[in-house]
Amino acid sequence: MNYQTVWEQIKVYEPHCQDFHFLDLQRVNAKLTITNNYIYYGQFENNQRHGKGILLQQNGRKYEGQWQHDQKQGYGWEFLANGSQYEGNYVTGKPHGQGKFIWANGEVYEGQWNQGVKEGQGTWHGLNGEQYQGEWSNNIAFGYGEHIQSNGDRYVGHIKGWLKNGEGQEYFSNGDMYQGNYLNGKPHGYGEYYWSNGAVFQGYFKDGLRYGKGIWKRRLDSPTDQYQGEYDEDKKNGYGIYKWSNGNEYRGAFINDYKHGYGEMHYVDGMVLKGNWEQGKLVSEIKSNSPKKTQSSLNNHMKIIDNTHCFNKSCRNKNKYIEIQFDNNNQVQNNGYNDSENDRLSNSNLDGENSNKNVYKQNNPSTSQTHRTTKTIRIRQYQKDKSLSMSQQNQYYGSSSPNRDISEKNVKQKTQTKFCIRTSDNYYLQIRRPKIHSQYCN
Numbered sequence: 001m002n003y004q005t006v007w008e009q010i011k012v013y014e015p016h017c018q019d020f021h022f023l024d025l026q027r028v029n030a031k032l033t034i035t036n037n038y039i040y041y042g043q044f045e046n047n048q049r050h051g052k053g054i055l056l057q058q059n060g061r062k063y064e065g066q067w068q069h070d071q072k073q074g075y076g077w078e079f080l081a082n083g084s085q086y087e088g089n090y091v092t093g094k095p096h097g098q099g100k101f102i103w104a105n106g107e108v109y110e111g112q113w114n115q116g117v118k119e120g121q122g123t124w125h126g127l128n129g130e131q132y133q134g135e136w137s138n139n140i141a142f143g144y145g146e147h148i149q150s151n152g153d154r155y156v157g158h159i160k161g162w163l164k165n166g167e168g169q170e171y172f173s174n175g176d177m178y179q180g181n182y183l184n185g186k187p188h189g190y191g192e193y194y195w196s197n198g199a200v201f202q203g204y205f206k207d208g209l210r211y212g213k214g215i216w217k218r219r220l221d222s223p224t225d226q227y228q229g230e231y232d233e234d235k236k237n238g239y240g241i242y243k244w245s246n247g248n249e250y251r252g253a254f255i256n257d258y259k260h261g262y263g264e265m266h267y268v269d270g271m272v273l274k275g276n277w278e279q280g281k282l283v284s285e286i287k288s289n290s291p292k293k294t295q296s297s298l299n300n301h302m303k304i305i306d307n308t309h310c311f312n313k314s315c316r317n318k319n320k321y322i323e324i325q326f327d328n329n330n331q332v333q334n335n336g337y338n339d340s341e342n343d344r345l346s347n348s349n350l351d352g353e354n355s356n357k358n359v360y361k362q363n364n365p366s367t368s369q370t371h372r373t374t375k376t377i378r379i380r381q382y383q384k385d386k387s388l389s390m391s392q393q394n395q396y397y398g399s400s401s402p403n404r405d406i407s408e409k410n411v412k413q414k415t416q417t418k419f420c421i422r423t424s425d426n427y428y429l430q431i432r433r434p435k436i437h438s439q440y441c442n
Contacts, residue, residue, distance in 0.1 A: 006034055010041050013054070016077045016087075020054060020064045028052060042067065057081075065090065088113065111136065126150070134159065157182070180205070194220075209234035218245075229254065252277070262286075 010032065011022050025042060028051065033040040042053015048070040055063040065076020072078075072090040079085045088099020094116035095101075101109045101118075111122020123133045124141070127150070134145015141147070141162050147155045157168015163185035164170075170178045180191020186208035187193075193201045203214020210231040218224040229240020236254035243249045252263020258280040265273040275285040 003032075003034060006039055007032065010039070010054075013056075015054065015064050016062075016079070017064045020052065025052060025054070091115070132159075183207075203231065 013022060015021055022041075028043055030042045030053065031044055037058050039056040040049060040053055042049060042055075043051030045051065049067040050069060051067060052065075053067050055061075059081045060079075061081050062079040063072060063076060065072060065078075066074030068074065071093040073092065074090060075088070076090050077085065077087045083104030084102060086095055086099060086101045088095055089097035091097065092115075095113040096115055097113060098111070099113050106127060108125040109118060109122055110125075111118065112120030114120065118136045118139045120136060121134070122136045123131065125131045130148065130150045132141050132145055132147045134141060134147075135143025137143065141159045143159065144157065145159050147159065147164075149155075152173030153170065155164055155168055155170045157164060157170075158166030160166070164182035165184065166182060167180070168182055172178075175196025177194045178187060178191060180187060181189035183189070187205040188207065189205065190203070191205050198219045199217065200220045201210060201214055201216045203210060203216075204212035206212070211233070212231060213229070214231050215226065215228045217226040224245050225243065227236060227240055227242045229236065229242075230238030232238065235257045237256065238254060239252070240254050241249065241251050242259075247268035249266045250259060250263055251266065252259065253261030255261065259277040260279060261277060263275070263277050267273075273282070273285065275282050277283065
């Protein structure tokens with residue numbers, strides 16, 4: 001390398017830092033050193049680079065700054081062969097302490113260094129507004145910090161290897177917010193997700209999707225639709241309870257957010273619908289042990305429905321009562337006999353029959369309404385002495401009293417309900433049935 005050519009090059013060199021022009025270095029007795037790989041112009045001490053100096057390498061690398069014992073030491077600026085550059089403190093030839101590194105593509109890191117690597121508190125500015133401010137370790141974001149993405153999403157929490165790990169909060173540009181645990185950049189474990197429309201989910205996540213038990217609400221504070229149950233693949237899967245704001249409630253199985261499998265619908269009016277569901281629709285209803293119901297069909301049939309028995313009776317003659325008597329002696333209750341109460345309940349039975357007849361006479365036959373009159377007759381029987389004969393019973397209770405079973409402290413109670421129904425075609429039925437029975441008999 002020609003000495004005169006190098007000397008002319010040093011004279012016209014434009015430094016990056018102040019006080020490193022040719023004349024500035026000449027005032028401090030700078031010397032020129034030329035080798036096959038680099039050019040150095042600066043101060044020396046004991047034949048070592050020491051003080052201020054400029055280093056120009058053959059591969060295009062440059063350094064302007066302080067030297068000590070032939071190594072970069074103190075404040076300096078360095079331009080690398082790939083176009084990146086560093087400006088800050090050096091210790092034993094490496095960036096150490098506070099410094100600023102600018103990549104060739106425009107990214108910037110400004111913060112703490114330790115023996116040539118980014119470590120400690122630092123701020124990184126990426127392209128299109130992306131940035132990270134927080135803790136660093138071994139040249140990567142590691143620890144607690146704040147990461148703002150180019151689309152406006154912002155994360156505040158723990159980071160490991162540029163990925164969200166541990167507890168944190170993430171604020172999305174659309175107004176949503178998540179707070180909870182992360183693993184490898186995704187929500188994992190317990191967390192809470194708040195939508196911008198007011199909905200909220202509180203429960204468990206796996207690989208960024210809702211998984212396991214959780215609670216979803218359409219609104220957080222006011223009474224509203226909500227679901228409490230199991231999730232899989234970010235959808236309702238498994239057993240759960242869905243409550244509507246009007247008070248209705250579904251309890252049962254879900255698959256992919258749909259009611260699927262066995263489930264029960266509980267309505268606010270007390271009605272319960274049980275059965276099997278597919279894709280949110282009821283496909284088969286399961287009859288429960290509910291009280292028997294009486295229905296009138298359009299073909300002039302009256303049907304009394306039970307779990308295992310049914311009774312059909314055609315109405316053939318107009319304005320005619322057909323009395324169907326069902327006997328049941330299965331219900332037994334140990335109550336003391338009260339003669340005055342028995343007389344009062346017997347008189348009530350007569351009033352009930354007269355009331356049924358008045359309903360038949362007073363109502364217009366052309367209407368299709370159903371009128372029902374119900375009276376309950378209770379007959380309580382009690383025998384103190386099982387040795388009493390039938391004549392002694394008549395003498396003790398009176399000839400008008402019903403026959404008693406001769407058994408010690410035997411109490412029987414019969415509850416019968418009598419009601420009158422007029423069908424749409426003016427056919428009349430008078431049906432008397434027991435409250436509890438084992439079978440139907442005509």
